[in-house]
Structures are given as structure tokens and as C-alpha cells.
Amino acid sequence: MFLTVEQLRKDFGSKTVLHDINFTMAEGELLSILGPSGCGKSTLLRCIGGFESLSNGSIKLDGEELSSVPAEDRPVATVFQTYGLFPHMTVLNNIIYGLKFKQVSKKEAIERGRDILKLLELEGYQHKRIQELSGGEQQRVALGRSLIVKPQLLLLDEPLSNLDERLRVSMREEIKKIQQKFNIATIFVTHDQEEAFAIADRIILMESGRISQMGTAEEIYNHPASSFSLAFIGQSNVLETSGCYVRPEKIKITNQTPVNGSIVRKQFKGDTIEYRVAYEENQFLDILVLNNGENEFELYEEVYIEFEPQKIRRR
Template identity: 50%
Template sequence: MTTTTTPPATAPATTGQLSIRSLRKDFGNVTAIKDLDLEIRAGEFISLLGPSGCGKTTLLRMIAGFESPTAGAIELAGSDLVGVPVHKRPVNTVFQAYALFPHMSVTENIAYGLKQSKVPKKEIGERVHEGLAMVRMLDFADRSPAQLSGGQQQRIALARALVNRPDVLLLDEPMSALDRKLREEMQVELKLLQKRLGITFVFVTHDQEEALAMSDRIVVMYDGKIQQIGSAQEVYTHPANSFVAGFIGKQNFVEATVESVTDQAVVLRSVNRTIIHPAHAEANGLPLAPGQDVRVAIRPEAMRLRVATGEPLAPNAVPGRVASVSFLGDVVQYVLLLGEGKEVIARVPQAQAVQLPTDQDVLIEWDAEDVKVYADES
């Protein structure tokens, strides 16, 4: 049975502030990072989120020192890190594969970095014990990595990084190899651990749910650039562009044309007339104009369904037909067919779900405040 001993809370870090300015990284004729600026606050949990190839791991490796920038600056608490060797940076990295030494015990793995840094033997013992308690693995001190589960190996990799007392901990998709249930459990544990220690965590992931669950702020990246920075709620409810809208959570997109713009509403023409709340009368931060082609985005959970009765269509309503129904636990998902074969998804809380058979004609409705509009970004 694993002990639940918890070490005293560590004072919040004051030296973990990262400033990244005009950073660029070229690999031959390919630019992986394009003039990137980012301020990471001391003691925050920030996630770099984006699809494969967006530049997030390259950015992490430059902070760690495994890659050198082509141009730009990386400063930690005002000190330039560019050119500083990996082992001399107050930064540690937890890798996707954990990188534990198979021939060493758990204790020896955690102590390895401390020995390399010539930490006194007595202090090594104290820090290893502290690290094991921190990740609730005291009862596993004498085991080998082969005797540990994936989640336990991840905890040991964390302890090995944390006993070196870094100002910044970098995590490169460390939970991607875990099954879903264990990954969700580790998300909670990792977030609580970070809050207790007050260390700056920079977390790389392509899993949007993981980033939403854990982060103080999320940096959404695509094509070597930052698309949006904000809290989980900000990037979900107010996506900066159609890429973020489509990447964070499920989204329904409909092509439309602006029909009219007044002080009261914006009317767009697509499969129906959609009224936009005045606060949303812009796309990508720019005013909308009649005749402009745009993309309308509506979250599946914003859509309401009822059986069609043949009444005239009101704004923010469109007829559809049920193509499939899926029970997803807490929600029921409906795939709906509009005119010309267009598919949209509606998600309804299980307690509010309506029994709708396949091929049922329905009316799909939503509120103007739930509509987002984006201009062509090509």
C-alpha cells in the first residue's frame, strides 16, 4: 500500500519567469518557429497546445537548451539562456518516454542528477526521500523501473526532475502513453503538485482536453506561430480565429455571406438567416461589411432540438434530419443532416436529451450570443 505522506508546501517560485522575444528557428529552408513572443509568469502552469508539426516541441527544446535559436532571445528571470549549456540551466525536462535508467533502482534514478551535481550524500538522501513523498512513491524506493506501471514510472520521472529544484519544469507530452483513466487521474495529481510547489510548469500537448483541464493559460500554436493565449475558458468561449475555434472542442462551421449590418444586429445568409448579437459584429477583430464571405461557428452544446412541425422558420433555426444518435455518458450526441448533405453535430445533456429516432425531421435552434463569425484567413 502506497503511503500518503505529503511534504510541507514549498514557497512559490519567484525566479521562474520566462521572456521569449522575436524567437525564430530554421531547419534548413523550413522555419519551425516564426518570430515568436511569449511571456510566461513565475509559478504558472502554461500549456503549449497544437497539432503535430506546429512548433510546440521545438519551442520547448529551445527553452531546455537541446536546440539553439536561429534568432531571438530566451530569458529566465532576466538572464539570457541562449548559449547556456543544458546542464547549467535551472530547467529540467520530463520526456514522453520518461527516460528512466532500467539498471537502476527508483532511488538511484532519482538521485542520479544530484550525484552528477556533486550534492553532499546526506542531502541527496534527504532530497530523494522528499521527492518520493512528493509523488507518493515512498514504498517503491527499491524497485526497478520494470516493476512499475506507466503511471508510477511517470511519477518517478517527475520526482527525478523536481529534486533538482529547477526554476522551470518542462514536460513534453509526458502522459501520452497512459490509458485514458490513468491520464485523467494524473492530470489532477500533476496540477495539485504544481500548485503546492509553485514551480513554473511548461507543458507540451496536442490533447485539447488535457490542456483545458490543467492550465492556468493555454498557448495555442499553429504553423510556428501563436494563434491565441488565454485561460481555458477564454480560448474555448472566445476563439481568436477559425483555427482555434475548430481545434479547441467540437465545432460546427457553416459558410455564409453578410447580408446587412445595423446597430441592432448582423444578418447573414446561409441555409437560413442568422442574427448576431451586436457584441459579435466583427470577425477576427475587424468590422463586418455587407457582401463579405465569412465562416459561422456554433458549438454542438449550443444547439437545441425539437421535432419539426412545419412552422415558418425563425432566425437562428434550420430544419434537419437525424442521421445518428450516440450515447456518450453525460451527453447524447446527434449527427444531423441539413440541406445538400451538410452535417452538423448537436450535444445535449443526458438528462435533457429527447428520444429522436434516425430519420426524424427536427428543428435545430440556437441563440444569437452563441454564434461566432470569422473572416477568410487564407
């Protein structure tokens, strides 16, 4: 495997923030570490980047042990949440800073810097100051600055969290495009499920310092391995009697008889409609249907619902 993390533990004082983290990653893969704030995902990334020392365990990249290599000597580049752009340098000087340590001549560096700027559609920005750039532009400069040193592994720490909604969506596509173009192994930390689902090849779901589940988006969504996975990823109805669950969009709702429930809430969302149905005793189910003209019901209407309860498959 390209990257292997084994038995990684990180303590801050007497507090353990990462417990026994094990995972591997293939070359060219885009891996997302997903989890709520405080789950240790950024700390894990900082451990890989060399900004935190390990309390235990190992990190191997392409067969080489990294844990005792300082950040500046690791073939790993990090883009931080706040970008960490150098406020006292121009865009171009930011971009080519890393080449200083790669024995690249200044002339060659500037040429490569221009190429990167072109690729990131930042032509004409080279002499601007960082403060003159918009959030999205800063994001791209930070990305370009890391890409130019051709790292073996790229780390992105919540790179989109400082951008507004619309930009977030277009930037994440851009990141995916660039990542594929460079074919560079990338770890992308986020707390946003949609973001992770949209671009990651594989997702590591974390909960309070531990890996809760690993897999593709489909695997995690369709087969949650813990009640945390279930609760954190998507919406779900947990059935009081059996402890099974069902996703709102997996419930069929019709007006056939005999009826077995009644609508107690209706929310019109535009592309979808969400119903809450009183079903059996003390059991309410949320149901999501497409707003396609079929299956539209009124509040308090009696309906018939049908579904297949799912079990959480613990490993």
C-alpha cells in the first residue's frame, strides 16, 4: 500500500485524542476523513503532515517510515484551513516558495509558477498581494503552492470551510479535477458529509478519536456499521420495537387500503416533500418523496406505508 498508518495514538497530556488508528491508502486515491468537530480528524492530518508527534504507532509512505521525519523533510504538503498564505509575499512568490528548497533556479521556478497559475486560472494575479484576493482565489493559491513541490501526498484540512455555499460546490469539483490530473494521493478532512460523498473515493468516518467506519460513500450510507454512522450520515428512522432502521427515502407511501398510518406533518421542500407519519404505537416515521406529481398527500390523510427494516451490521 502507498500509505500505511498503523496503531497510531496521540495524547495531549493525559488526554488521548486518537486511539489505535489503522488504515491504508492507494496511490492516486482521494480519501476523505469525515467526522464531527472535535473527533480528532484534524489532529490525525497534522500527525501525517508532521505537525504533531505521535505518542505511538507508525506512518509509512511508499515504504518509508515518516514518524520521525520533520515536517519540512516529508514528501507531504498540507493546505491548512486558514490557508496559511504568506501575507508579506505576492501571489507568485507564495506559489514558488517551496521550490527554494528543491534546488530549482529562480528562473525555472518563475516559469513553473506561471504554469501553475495558468492551470488554476489565476493568470495575471502573480504580482497581487494576498490580501487583494477573494476567498476562492486564496484557496487556489494555497493549493497551487502545495502542488508545485510535487508532493507524494497532499493533505487538505477543511479547505472549503471558509468559502460560501456556491463557491464550495464549484471548488470541490475543481479540487477533484486537479487531484485526478496530477494523480496525487490526497487526504481531505471535512465535517460535511455531502462534500465527502461528492469527491472522495473512500471515506474514513471518525468518532471521538476512533475510526468508526471505512468504505465508499455507498457502503457507509447503505450499510452503517454503528449507531454513530447511522446517526451522523444521512437521515434515518430508528424503529422503537426492533432497533432496526429505515431511511426516509426507502419508505413507500400510497393511498391503498387498508391504511396503517396517518400524516401528522408535511413539509414542502421544493424538489422533495417530507412527511411525518404516525405509525403503530409511539412510532413516527419521516418519509421523503420526490415532488413528481405522484404520491402527494394532505395533512391528516390516512395512508398506507411499506418498508423493509434494516439492521446495523456491526463488524
